[in-house]
Amino acid sequence: MMRRLIALLSGALFGAGLHVSGMTDTAKVRGFLDFAGAWDPTLAFVMGGAMLPMVFAWRFTRGRKPLTGNTYPAPPRSDITSPLITGSILFGMGWGLVGLCPGPALASITYGGWQGALFLLAMLAGMWAVPPLRRGLDSLKATN
Amino acid sequence: MPVEWIWGLVGGVMIGTAAAVLLLGTGRIMGASGIVGGFVDGTGQDRSTTLSFLFGLIGMPALMTLGGWEVATNATSLPWLLIIGGLCVGIGTRFANGCTSGHGVCGMSRLSMRGFMATVAHIGAGAATVTFVRVGLGL
Numbered sequence: 222m223m224r225r226l227i228a229l230l231s232g233a234l235f236g237a238g239l240h241v242s243g244m245t246d247t248a249k250v251r252g253f254l255d256f257a258g259a260w261d262p263t264l265a266f267v268m269g270g271a272m273l274p275m276v277f278a279w280r281f282t283r284g285r286k287p288l289t290g291n292t293y294p295a296p297p298r299s300d301i302t303s304p305l306i307t308g309s310i311l312f313g314m315g316w317g318l319v320g321l322c323p324g325p326a327l328a329s330i331t332y333g334g335w336q337g338a339l340f341l342l343a344m345l346a347g348m349w350a351v352p353p354l355r356r357g358l359d360s361l362k363a364t365n
Numbered sequence: 366m367p368v369e370w371i372w373g374l375v376g377g378v379m380i381g382t383a384a385a386v387l388l389l390g391t392g393r394i395m396g397a398s399g400i401v402g403g404f405v406d407g408t409g410q411d412r413s414t415t416l417s418f419l420f421g422l423i424g425m426p427a428l429m430t431l432g433g434w435e436v437a438t439n440a441t442s443l444p445w446l447l448i449i450g451g452l453c454v455g456i457g458t459r460f461a462n463g464c465t466s467g468h469g470v471c472g473m474s475r476l477s478m479r480g481f482m483a484t485v486a487h488i489g490a491g492a493a494t495v496t497f498v499r500v501g502l503g504l
Binding site for chain 2: 224225226227228229230231232233234235236237238239240241242243244245246247248249251254255256257258261262263264265266267268269270271272273274275276277278279281282286287288289290291292293294297298299300301304305306307308309310311312313314315316317318319320321322323324326327328329330331332333334336337339340341342343344345346347348349350351352354355
C-alpha cells in the first residue's frame, strides 16, 4: 500500500512538472530542437532543474535501501552499444517529427485530442513490437 | 519569454523531485518508456506500482486542466506524421532502454556515460529532423 502511494505521488508530481514546464506543448519541444530557427531554451532549464534533485538522490542511495522494496538499481552500465545509439537516434527522429516523448505523451492524453491519442497508440504499438523485432534481428544475425 | 523558462525550471525541479521520490521510495528508476514499455510488452514486473504511477501521471495534468490551468499541445494534425513519430519513439526508446526521463534525467544525474550518449543522440537526431521537416518539407 505504502509503495503504491509513493508511486502515485511520484507519478502525480511528474505529470504536474511536465504540465507546468510546458513540455506537453509540442511547439516548445520542437522549438528547443530548432537550433537553426527561433530557438526556445525552455527544455534546457527543465532538464537542468530535473537533474538537480536527482544528483542528491543518487548520492543518498549509497549504502542504503529504498523505503519499500529491496535494492537500488545496479550501477550504470558503461558499454556504448549499437542498440543504444540506433535506438536513441530513432527516438530523436520521432521526437523531432511530432515533439512528444513518452512522459508528455502520457501526461497530455486527457487533453491532447485525437492527435495525442493517435501518437500514443502508435508509440505503444512500437513498444509492443520490440521484443519480437529483437528476436527476429537476433535470428537474422545467427543465420548470417 | 523569461517567465517561460522560469516555469521550465520550476517544472523541471518538480520532475526531478518526482524521480527522487520514486527512487528513494521504491528503488525504481523513473523512466517513462521503461515504465510504460514494460507494462505493454509484458516484461515489466511490479505492475501494481506501475499502475499507480501511471494513474498519477495521467490524472494530475487532467485535474490541473479541469482546474483551469490549460496547456495546448499544438500537435500536428497530419496522421502519417503522428503514426511514424509514435512508432519511432516507441521502437527507439525500447531498443535504447530509455528516453529523455530515464537516460536524460535519471542517467545523466548519476554520470552514466550511456545516459550522456543517448541524450546527445536524442537531441542531435531531433534537431536534424526538426530542421529537415521545416526547411526540407516546409511543414
